[in-house]
Amino acid sequence: MPSVSLRLRRGLGQALAASCFLLAPAVARAQTTFAVDRLPIAGAPGDGFAVWRPDMSDKTRFFGQLGLGLSVNPLRVDNYVDNLDNADKLKNPLTTQFITYFNAGVEILSRVSLQVAFPLVAYQAGNPTNNTAVNLPQNSVDLQHVAAGDLRIEGRVIVYRSPMRAFKLGLDAAVLIPTGNKLSFAGDGGVGAVFGVAAEYDAKAVAITLNAAYRVRPTVTLNELTVGSEVIYGVGAYVPLRKGTIRLGAELFGGFGAGGKGTAVGKLPAKSNIGDLDTTPLEWMLNGKMFFTAKRQVYAGLGAGTRLTGGYAPDFRAVALVGGSFGVSDSDPRSPGARYVFEVSDPVDTDKDGIPDDIDACPDEPGELDSDPDKIGCPRFIRRIKGSTEIQVLKRIEFEFDKSTILTVSYPILDEMVSLLQANPTIKSLRIEGHTDNQGKPDYNQRLSEDRANSVMTYMVKHGVDAARLTAQGFGLTKPLVSNDTEDGRAKNRRVEFHITEQVASMTVREPEKK
Numbered sequence: 001m002p003s004v005s006l007r008l009r010r011g012l013g014q015a016l017a018a019s020c021f022l023l024a025p026a027v028a029r030a031q032t033t034f035a036v037d038r039l040p041i042a043g044a045p046g047d048g049f050a051v052w053r054p055d056m057s058d059k060t061r062f063f064g065q066l067g068l069g070l071s072v073n074p075l076r077v078d079n080y081v082d083n084l085d086n087a088d089k090l091k092n093p094l095t096t097q098f099i100t101y102f103n104a105g106v107e108i109l110s111r112v113s114l115q116v117a118f119p120l121v122a123y124q125a126g127n128p129t130n131n132t133a134v135n136l137p138q139n140s141v142d143l144q145h146v147a148a149g150d151l152r153i154e155g156r157v158i159v160y161r162s163p164m165r166a167f168k169l170g171l172d173a174a175v176l177i178p179t180g181n182k183l184s185f186a187g188d189g190g191v192g193a194v195f196g197v198a199a200e201y202d203a204k205a206v207a208i209t210l211n212a213a214y215r216v217r218p219t220v221t222l223n224e225l226t227v228g229s230e231v232i233y234g235v236g237a238y239v240p241l242r243k244g245t246i247r248l249g250a251e252l253f254g255g256f257g258a259g260g261k262g263t264a265v266g267k268l269p270a271k272s273n274i275g276d277l278d279t280t281p282l283e284w285m286l287n288g289k290m291f292f293t294a295k296r297q298v299y300a301g302l303g304a305g306t307r308l309t310g311g312y313a314p315d316f317r318a319v320a321l322v323g324g325s326f327g328v329s330d331s332d333p334r335s336p337g338a339r340y341v342f343e344v345s346d347p348v349d350t351d352k353d354g355i356p357d358d359i360d361a362c363p364d365e366p367g368e369l370d371s372d373p374d375k376i377g378c379p380r381f382i383r384r385i386k387g388s389t390e391i392q393v394l395k396r397i398e399f400e401f402d403k404s405t406i407l408t409v410s411y412p413i414l415d416e417m418v419s420l421l422q423a424n425p426t427i428k429s430l431r432i433e434g435h436t437d438n439q440g441k442p443d444y445n446q447r448l449s450e451d452r453a454n455s456v457m458t459y460m461v462k463h464g465v466d467a468a469r470l471t472a473q474g475f476g477l478t479k480p481l482v483s484n485d486t487e488d489g490r491a492k493n494r495r496v497e498f499h500i501t502e503q504v505a506s507m508t509v510r511e512p513e514k515k
Helices: 002-028 408-423 442-462 487-493
Strands: 061-075 094-108 112-126 151-161 167-177 192-202 207-216 220-222 225-227 229-241 246-259 282-291 298-307 316-330 340-343 382-384 390-393 427-435 470-474 495-503
Touching: 207 246, 246 298, 282 316, 382 408, 390 408, 408 442, 427 442, 442 470, 442 495
Parallel strands: 427 470
Antiparallel strands: 061 094, 061 316, 094 112, 112 151, 151 167, 167 192, 192 207, 207 229, 220 225, 229 246, 246 282, 282 298, 298 316, 316 340, 382 390, 390 495, 427 495
16 A cells, blocks of 8 residues: 555656646746837827927816727737748737727926826737747747736926927926736836927927937847837927817827847847837827817817838827816915815806906906906906007017018017907907108108008918908108107107007906905
């Protein structure tokens, strides 16, 4: 009996050892992969799709966004197999990816933003990455249909804005936490980071945005493809329509290898990602966003595009977005108690300037926020003179020297005049007057004043004012406001005036309520 028992125990031990031997290769067989999706989804309401914009709400607000993306052939055989004869015998490792993008964050005091982003592969399909028929030594990828992505925590700050906000510069930094499936092309399998910069020039009719960043990521080798740290970039052009409720965009985004030498696989030598065309993707995308409320609190968007190079990127990509935001508004600046309320629904706003009538000191004239409650919602650059047909310009409209070209610094003044006319259809006719000082010949000054008045009229027509409501007239040096004997006097005489020549009813001018 002891000998039988001993043989039994030996047999069980050998069987167990054999089982462990067979199990160990099965566990080690799966190849560590990398996050294939190359769309750095931008989550703030004012962002593009792949490009983030250094532009934030004037008020603190919270936001959230859900994106749904489709990628066709995001990773192809030729990306990781250089031998074309072998590549022809294989199929693409990833043929389809459906990805959901979750974003949530907050913008604080128009300068700082914090957000988190979490991608989730809802479905993906592909083919094996190894094949004994072509002598590929690579271990097989454990491709799961559903796979989590890496969590991204990001901070942004606007470091510079020009006075009229035409030019903006921002910085961002992000950390990528390895929550993703590193065996199914969803995660990088290690901690990553991004350090970037964004610049934008907004010319009102179009905004141009540039992004550039250095992305630190783990180095992974898949046969003859090495993925590691890289430089990523993007450029976007955005055109607002219908007072900004619709925005059309065009974007280019891509990257190139900037560090990371892979490991040798079988007889394949170690390879760097620097200069490798397979890690130099470039994509284009056309997109659009529509905002459904006056304050642009709820929006939806759609974008589509393709790759332009042979780097690993989808043959075709489509993305749909829905999102929203709500702000924290100062409801009564002088109240010693609770000062903030959450804005979820749109209050009554007669002049459509984004300031509710109950706190708007000028509810019939589009204006801006002001630190003085008695001026909240009142025009910033123009003012109706009570009992007069003149619309007073509080800041002089500037032109190039001896020309009729309007300087960009004066665009906000004219934009406010456009908003005033759009909000007050009772003003049927407005005369734009050009005036000069007494320097130069009278005939020259007359022509210059006419040209400048016409330039102002052209600008207003291009920005939505019916041309039938406007006339332009130059008076040259014939109507000075003050003496031309001093430079200050001459500067005051070089001006543009606006006079109402016809209106169907008098406009209501509400005096600020005294408290």
